[in-house]
Amino acid sequence: xxxxxxxxxxSKQFPDMRLVICKENLNQEIKGIRIxxxxxxxxxxxxxxxxxxxxxVYFGExxxxxxxxxxxxxxxxxxxxxxxxxxxxxxxxxxYDILLKFCSERNIPVIExxxxxxxxxxxxxxxxxxxxxxxxxxxxxxxxHDNISNMLLDGENFEDPTKNILFLLSSMIGNxxxxxYSNLTCCASTTQDLSDFVFEKNVEKYKPDIVTRFxxxxxxxxxxxxITKIHVLGRTEIYLVVTEVNMPLTIxxxxxxxxxxxxxxxxxMGTYAQNQIEKKYQRDIGYSxxxxxxxx
Numbered sequence: 046x047x048x049x050x051x052x053x054x055x056s057k058q059f060p061d062m063r064l065v066i067c068k069e070n071l072n073q074e075i076k077g078i079r080i081x082x083x084x085x086x087x088x089x090x091x092x093x094x095x096x097x098x099x100x101x102v103y104f105g106e107x108x109x110x111x112x113x114x115x116x117x118x119x120x121x122x123x124x125x126x127x128x129x130x131x132x133x134x135x136x137x138x139x140x141y142d143i144l145l146k147f148c149s150e151r152n153i154p155v156i157e158x159x160x161x162x163x164x165x166x167x168x169x170x171x172x173x174x175x176x177x178x179x180x181x182x183x184x185x186x187x188x189x190h191d192n193i194s195n196m197l198l199d200g201e202n203f204e205d206p207t208k209n210i211l212f213l214l215s216s217m218i219g220n221x222x223x224x225x226y227s228n229l230t231c232c233a234s235t236t237q238d239l240s241d242f243v244f245e246k247n248v249e250k251y252k253p254d255i256v257t258r259f260x261x262x263x264x265x266x267x268x269x270x271x272i273t274k275i276h277v278l279g280r281t282e283i284y285l286v287v288t289e290v291n292m293p294l295t296i297x298x299x300x301x302x303x304x305x306x307x308x309x310x311x312x313x314m315g316t317y318a319q320n321q322i323e324k325k326y327q328r329d330i331g332y333s334x335x336x337x338x339x340x341x
Contacts, residue, residue, distance in 0.1 A: 050156075053075065061159040085117075112147065119151055165218075178296070186304065193301070211223075227283065248264040251271065259273050277310065
């Protein structure tokens, strides 16, 4: 049975959702859900998707260019938009008003959510309504993989990918996340708590209901914690800890967690290799200076 925009609104799963455009066309079937990550997102849609955006990807585009993208999205018969206004929305082009006018003329539903609402809770809920669980897992794995791995490719995030990955993961699973060195001191956290980590006596091995490449443990404190050990080239260990403060983890959350651990491991290996190269370079310079090889 088709799942519609009307059913999403009537589900009351997201109290801050409000319909701002198009009350007459809410029976549009939602055939997929995607975040608009690039300005020409229409190239990657199959049709009927519900699109989420704060329109930041369009910043810098002219009104003509923006309208061109909207026309291409309409051709894909998108089921609607879920938008939140970006704090930097003040631009030369009023993308928000243009989108509302366009959708009003074409009878495309537009839903607004608060600036504090994360997209990922909506995505998880919707894909479980429109797909069976096995397909939902595959789709969500792909979505989280693409978003998390892009943190290593995005030039804006390149200087400090670890913190950006942690905050993205935290938004995906709706709970705080922290990283600890092998001596259990905190190296990064999505909260203000930077205290050392403590393994409790009740810690136990844990196997989430997914195919996993990593070691998980679980311990119960005031809030249940899930611990994943990240090996870096067999030389050191780092612990990623998720604390169930806000909501229990679901199967889809473990898909995101798995992608984050893999990406962090890759990032740490890259950082380690870079440090080794820099050390060798410095040693080579020192050797050359001591032996008078420069200046000849």
